[in-house]
Amino acid sequence: MGTEGRDGGGGALFETTAAEGRQGYRLFAGSVLVGISLIWAYRATHIPAEGGAKWAWIALLAADVWFGLYWLLTQSVRWSPSRRQTFKNRLSQRYKEELPTVDVFVCTADPKIEPPALVMNTVLSVMAYDYPPEKLSVYLSDDGGSELTFYALLQAAGFAREWIPFCRRFQVEPRSPAAYFRAATAAPPTAAADERRAIEKLYKEMEENIRTVTELGRIPEDIRGEHKGFLEWLPGTTSRDHQSIVQILIDGREPDAVDVDGRPLPTLVYVAREKRPHRHHNFKAGAMNSLMRVSSEISGGRMILNVDCDMYSNDSQSVRDAMCFFMDEGAGDEIGYVQFAQKFENVTKNDLYGSSLTIITEVDFHGLDGVGGPLYTGSGCFHRRWSLMGNKYSDDFREDWKAGGRRSLKEISALALEQRAKVLADCIFEDNTEWGNEVGLKYGCPVEDVITGLSIQCKGWKSVFFNPTRGAFLGIAPMTLSQTILQHKRWSEGDFQILLSPFSPFLYGRHSTGLLLQMGYSIYCLWAPNSIPTICYSLIPSLSLLGRTTLYPQVSSLWFLPFAYVAVAAAGYGLWEALRCGMTARGWWNEWRMWLYKRFTSYLFGFLDTLLLKAGFRNSTFVITEKVTGKDVAGRFEREEMEFGASSPSLSLTILATLAMVNLFCLAAAVWRMAAAEATAAFLGEFFFQLLICGLLVAINGPVYRAMFFRKDGGRMAASVTVTSTAAAAAVVCLAAALMASPRGFI
Numbered sequence: 001m002g003t004e005g006r007d008g009g010g011g012a013l014f015e016t017t018a019a020e021g022r023q024g025y026r027l028f029a030g031s032v033l034v035g036i037s038l039i040w041a042y043r044a045t046h047i048p049a050e051g052g053a054k055w056a057w058i059a060l061l062a063a064d065v066w067f068g069l070y071w072l073l074t075q076s077v078r079w080s081p082s083r084r085q086t087f088k089n090r091l092s093q094r095y096k097e098e099l100p101t102v103d104v105f106v107c108t109a110d111p112k113i114e115p116p117a118l119v120m121n122t123v124l125s126v127m128a129y130d131y132p133p134e135k136l137s138v139y140l141s142d143d144g145g146s147e148l149t150f151y152a153l154l155q156a157a158g159f160a161r162e163w164i165p166f167c168r169r170f171q172v173e174p175r176s177p178a179a180y181f182r183a184a185t186a187a188p189p190t191a192a193a194d195e196r197r198a199i200e201k202l203y204k205e206m207e208e209n210i211r212t213v214t215e216l217g218r219i220p221e222d223i224r225g226e227h228k229g230f231l232e233w234l235p236g237t238t239s240r241d242h243q244s245i246v247q248i249l250i251d252g253r254e255p256d257a258v259d260v261d262g263r264p265l266p267t268l269v270y271v272a273r274e275k276r277p278h279r280h281h282n283f284k285a286g287a288m289n290s291l292m293r294v295s296s297e298i299s300g301g302r303m304i305l306n307v308d309c310d311m312y313s314n315d316s317q318s319v320r321d322a323m324c325f326f327m328d329e330g331a332g333d334e335i336g337y338v339q340f341a342q343k344f345e346n347v348t349k350n351d352l353y354g355s356s357l358t359i360i361t362e363v364d365f366h367g368l369d370g371v372g373g374p375l376y377t378g379s380g381c382f383h384r385r386w387s388l389m390g391n392k393y394s395d396d397f398r399e400d401w402k403a404g405g406r407r408s409l410k411e412i413s414a415l416a417l418e419q420r421a422k423v424l425a426d427c428i429f430e431d432n433t434e435w436g437n438e439v440g441l442k443y444g445c446p447v448e449d450v451i452t453g454l455s456i457q458c459k460g461w462k463s464v465f466f467n468p469t470r471g472a473f474l475g476i477a478p479m480t481l482s483q484t485i486l487q488h489k490r491w492s493e494g495d496f497q498i499l500l501s502p503f504s505p506f507l508y509g510r511h512s513t514g515l516l517l518q519m520g521y522s523i524y525c526l527w528a529p530n531s532i533p534t535i536c537y538s539l540i541p542s543l544s545l546l547g548r549t550t551l552y553p554q555v556s557s558l559w560f561l562p563f564a565y566v567a568v569a570a571a572g573y574g575l576w577e578a579l580r581c582g583m584t585a586r587g588w589w590n591e592w593r594m595w596l597y598k599r600f601t602s603y604l605f606g607f608l609d610t611l612l613l614k615a616g617f618r619n620s621t622f623v624i625t626e627k628v629t630g631k632d633v634a635g636r637f638e639r640e641e642m643e644f645g646a647s648s649p650s651l652s653l654t655i656l657a658t659l660a661m662v663n664l665f666c667l668a669a670a671v672w673r674m675a676a677a678e679a680t681a682a683f684l685g686e687f688f689f690q691l692l693i694c695g696l697l698v699a700i701n702g703p704v705y706r707a708m709f710f711r712k713d714g715g716r717m718a719a720s721v722t723v724t725s726t727a728a729a730a731a732v733v734c735l736a737a738a739l740m741a742s743p744r745g746f747i
Ligand SMILES: O=c1ccn([C@@H]2O[C@H](COP(=O)(O)OP(=O)(O)O[C@H]3O[C@H](CO)[C@@H](O)[C@H](O)[C@H]3O)[C@@H](O)[C@H]2O)c(=O)[nH]1
Pocket: 107, 108, 109, 110, 114, 141, 143, 282, 283, 284, 287, 307, 308, 309, 310, 377, 378, 379, 446, 447, 448, 449, 487, 490, 491, 494, 622, 623, 624, 625, 626
């Protein structure tokens, strides 16, 4: 137990508790380490003298060393995890409504992939925070530069006047209207049922208006005339080529910026930074930096909350939770950012694509929090503006809570403010400045969040991970295999780039972060290269079944024990951990499948592309994750049938199918040999581990075989992929068999 916030009278605003049972765990980890060392010793001392077996052995030796070291890295986040708790009642007692100003940044980039109706729900959910509205400003950054999104925001601004008082009156949760109306149990007391019906009707109307316009793909002329704001979209304006657009839709300073109850509304601003085809726009990092400048002109919030457009606030108290950390009199001033746990509302029971990231959220991040602070992972993160601007922490730093905030310059009109702010969102504004480098979010990395968070930590700031029981932010996880692969490619590639950059955790963070935190970062930075040893492990033992030499100790050998122990301990502990975190056993098994698939596709591509990038052959990209799917695909997602997208063959799918077929052929050959052999038991004893690995690979690939040969629906494997991969697998297997049977003897 430990209380971090020192007493400012009335108790700390938050508490940090260390996890229990760590001694036991460390003993267990020690025993696994002994096992791993014995495996290394065995591998190093039993290298076959010659032939292909020698090279297979050396590859496995390298893989075993890699996996052992990687396992060691993962211990950093299991060493001393911690949990946080906030005391919001103390915050309100002590500060009443004297709270800091908060600017919320919502980022969207494409009205097709990120439907404006969805984005508006996120916007409304953050506008409706239980927080003094005059301290709250919401900015929507539209990298799609779309009048459709602008129209949707106009609609949302109108609806907010009804929605916010309704939320306040009935303590509505969650405050994303779509999520609220979807939840059957959310009905307020009967007396209020009428009001709920009325507001639901209003919401449906707004949704319908947005949908109609979105489907049409343009703004009808009569609507265009309704708001001068549409004048910005001149003919010829495209999402890649337009001037800066900044429009204050609700100016919180104005006396008429009130809701239907007459209470003030939060400020609401639409921002589309300038885009020009020949200028690099640096994706989300560029958008965030523009927002930082624009907001400093308009509202200057001391705190910044960043959410992705699909990640609505699920708890109206979250800003107050965050303030419990920042405003704690003892430890608050050294905190740079508070990352909330990211949860996803569309995850199914057994989480087919492992997209809930449960272990990362429930294990890794608590562990990171215990050794220096979590990574910044984009959405659901509160930043101190000062630290996000790139300033170093110093012991005498004291946040001035009263500073900033709504411009005292009452005489400046909204129009004048917009004009000033626009300049800050222009492309040339950043020329010859430190923006994207020393100031604001960093450029040039697909995971701008992680690299920026690391640099904040390296500048001496602490970070906090907060994972309340009621998920604070709910987003949309990818719903198909291809989308999952794409997202993880971006992540693994970005994290690997960090490792190879001057910001490498072990270099950059050498002085200011602890070894355990550096190890923690490396878990993700090494995702991409992890692909290579995994490929070795999924092919070499199986292919060697076709030959005579075994690559593992026989069951009768003493050396068998460390292998068996490490395998059982790793799998058993993993399962226990998963169940404890609320996953199902099936979900754990699914996670293993995705573990394998990501390594054969996302991580491999991330690895190769990063090498190409470093060699100067390609540029950094950011492929946005789709947030909508067709009806059929959604149905299969709900039923947890893996999506192989019959009509969209891809290299990734061909690789996965080939891997599955190679293992199937190897297992078939082994079974055939076993049946033919006189001493089946001896064969089993000799090839135990290889049979086990190959058998597990076949078992885990069940969905691939079904998609290739049995399924008829639109989620099956494309015939072309089935043919290509079966042929490729047959070729690989024949080649391996021929090599092994050659007079010089491969294995
Ligand atoms: O040029 C761009 C590209 C993306 N985005 C926004 O960035 C967010 C994240 O994009 P998404 O495709 O949803 O990526 P995810 O993989 O789901 O996002 C995670 O990973 C990203 C880094 O790879 C972080 O930026 C995100 O905050 C984090 O939630 C979305 O709101 C986009 O609208 C922009 O504003 N401009």
